[in-house]
Amino acid sequence: MDDPASFDRFAAAYDRFVSLQPGQNTQWVIGLGLHGERALDAGCGPGHATQRLAGQFDHVVGVDLSEPMIEIARRTRSRPNLEYRTADVFTIDDHGFDLVYSHTMMHHLPDYRAGLEHLKSLVRPGGTVAVVDNVCDWTPTPPRYIYLLGAWLGFPRQLRRLGLRDAWFEFRFWHSKPWLDHLASDRYLSRAQFREVYDEVFPGAQYDDVGFALAMRWTCAGPEAR
Incomplete structure (x- = not known):
């Protein structure tokens, strides 16, 4: 697992870096055209995607382990229907989200599959889990x-x-x-590994290749789908 405090050391620079990549953190999920009452952005960082999702959902919760990231999000990307929390994603016990979204967070978790199972537990029947995560087919950690x-x-x-x-x-x-x-602390799945583990947790999932990452979307059909 990555050092949980690593993002704290360059939060402001990372926010500017992401700002220079318009749409990278948001284009795919916004393009799904989802709307509803409640959305969760797990691993929201400085809130780029969270802010965009607030235009499509009545209430959006952004969660990140890094307090400096959350401080930036609250200061620069605050809206009346946004709530930012500093927390480990595994401690989130809200349920019934219409959308559970995560962008390039999963490979930071100590237990990848457990993280997916937890995200799945937070979505309501009829809701969507949407995950984007880095992949690399030739090495888990590029030099x-x-x-x-x-x-x-x-x-x-x-x-x-x-x-x-x-x-x-x-x-x-x-x-x-x-x-x-x-x-150097990142550990990525290959595309084949990504599909294998996601298919096990999210049967019938759909995938998009976004270059540096794979994107997965899955709709919860009901309690039996869990």
């Missing part, structure tokens, strides 16, 4: 040079897209020791 090489190769494109100031910030973020240390 640091892969990220550094990607930053170098992508810099000209990002320079054209973002301009010098933001492109240089992003480039330096990819090279920062706290971020690289965090990435």
